[in-house]
Amino acid sequence: MLRFKLFAFIFFIIGCRLNAQSTVWLDKLDLSVATQGNGKPGINTSVDGKKLTIAGEIFDRGFGTHAESSLLIKLNGKAQKFSALVGLDDEMKGHEPAVEFEIYGDNKKLWSSGIMHLGDKAKPVSLSLKGIKQLELVVTDGGNGPYYDHANWVNAKFETNGIATLETFNPIASEPYILTPKPAATPRINSAAVYGVRPGSPFLFRIAATGDRPMAFSAKNLPEGLQLDPETGIITGKIDAKGTYEVELAAKNAKGLASKKLRIEAGDRIVLTPTMGWNSWNCFGHEVSADKVKRAADALVKSGLVNHGWNYINIDDSWQYNRDGKDPSFKGKMRDENGYILTNSKFPDMKNLGDYIHGNGLKMGIYSSPGPWTCGGCAGSYGYEKQDAQSYAKWGVDYLKYDWCSYGGVIDGLPDNDPSKVPSLAFQGGSDPDKGVKPFRLMGNLLKQQPRDIVYNLCQYGMGDVWKWGDEINAQSWRTTNDITDT
Structure with missing residues (x-):
């Protein structure tokens, strides 16, 4: 037992x-x-x-x-x-x-x-x-x-x-936190030390400076054709001749004086330092509008980010008409009789929007695709590249994000060039490895012909070792990866 x-x-x-x-x-x-x-x-x-x-x-x-x-x-x-x-x-x-x-x-x-x-x-x-x-x-x-x-x-x-x-x-912090120390009351100039511009292109440079306001700005040895607004620190005008110009910037308030040298390179190259700014997509997506873009520009100034060198306000997808958008503002004729793209009703006057952004010493960016449709189903640039490049220059655009999207359908011969289809990997070889580069080269050449500097960003996810040829087709920046996430 x-x-x-x-x-x-x-x-x-x-x-x-x-x-x-x-x-x-x-x-x-x-x-x-x-x-x-x-x-x-x-x-x-x-x-x-x-x-x-x-x-x-x-x-x-x-x-x-x-x-x-x-x-x-x-x-x-x-x-x-x-x-x-x-x-x-x-x-x-x-x-x-x-x-x-x-x-x-x-x-x-x-x-x-x-x-x-x-x-x-x-x-x-x-x-x-x-x-x-x-x-x-x-x-x-x-x-x-x-x-x-x-x-x-x-x-x-x-x-x-x-x-x-x-x-x-998810490793993203649930509580917001700010580690940036508060700027001192005394002036400090935070602008880049070099700036590239093509001769004859509109010049726009805002001196980025922290410190108590009011603040007075000055510049010694500005090249002929440029003017400085002493209250805003915004430099505008045009430089006609190629050359290197050494300028001394100064910012003064009741607490002190700061100075910094700026080298202006007037030549064939622009964007000698990384672009910094805001993009509408992650914030507004398809709900972007001219009013929201203006408020973003205001926020960049009021928040003080502009005083640290953030100066691009970039409009992403959905400023155009959409082929299947349910929103009434997306429905309309996509191009005029001459092939020039038309903006949807949320963007009634793109030139006026550009002027508003430039008035703050900021720069305006825009978005398109080398395919017939953008990632969101809006009108792309395929077949109308020349008209689009001309429109961007007319509106005062300073930056173009050119997104691969439906061009994979062009290469693969999809009957509807559906932007929802997985993009082609034509970059990676085959009988004609250049066919993936071709649409980006076309727009790069057209942008260079315009009477203003337009930063050209290749949004093609790093395919085909873009870093080996991006510079050769007149681009200044390019993605090297797929989408990234905020971790």
Whole structure:
């Protein structure tokens, strides 16, 4: 009898230990907090919302994501093990994605899949998590850029001690914080030390200076053709001759005097320092309007950012008419009889808007696509590049963001050049690797012919090693990656 009770007790202990372990599936956690290069996190689906499929094998459970991807999970030492299968989703057949899956525990790399390609069989991972407080599941690009990198963590699960709550989280701070020290009351000039302009182009430079107002500005050795407003510190005019001009700027208030040298390079190159400013998209998206843009310009001045050198006010997508926008303001004739683009009713007078922005010593940017449609379905520049470049100059545009979008459809011969289609990778080789560069070169040449300086930004996600040829086609800046996220 005693022996029976002893065995019963042992089985009870073993049973408790077995029951103390629990399984937590990754797809049951909040995956919406994951950051990734494109699309939305898929819960038991791929990025495109389809069945999770790796090398022909279909899986019911998992997390579909897109490189670059990161998912942070608080374990607090409660998880014993993590296991999963990883691989690229078959929905990207016809392309050449490559990724590497990585797992970090308390910021130390625990595991890596190595470079994986489309068609590779799902690779298993099984890790001990004893003592780990925080886990990060990462997908990086495989060295050929984050394009079409639809990656899957399938059958992913945790073994925990008892019933444990695991929590995903986003590293973005929930409370706003400002670490910038308050500027001193005495003057300080924060402008760049060099400025590039083409001879004959309108010159616009606002001396960026912090310090108590009122403040008086002055400049020694300004080249002929330029004038300074002593109250605002805005320099305007034109320089007719090529050359290097050494100017000494000064700012004075009741608390003191500051000076700084400015080298003006009048020649073939513009944008000798990085552009700094504001873009409408993340704030307003399709709801942007001339009034909102004017208020953004006002805010740049009132907030004091302009005193630190922030001076571009860039209008992103949706200043044009939209082919399928439900908003009545988006419906209308997209171009006039001569092919010149028309602005939607939220932008009744683009020239007036440009004058307003310039009146604050700021510069105006605009947005288009080399394809027939922008990413948001508005009128692009395809076939009307010359008219658009001329319109930008007429309106007083200082910056053009030229977004790849539907030009992939032009190359691939899509009948509707649908901007929602995945962009072509024509940059990456084939019989004519230049065809991806061609539309950007065309607009670059046209912008250079205009009677004003227009910064040319190539928004083509770094495809085709844009840094090797961007400068040659008269661009001054270009993206090197897919979309980034605010982490």
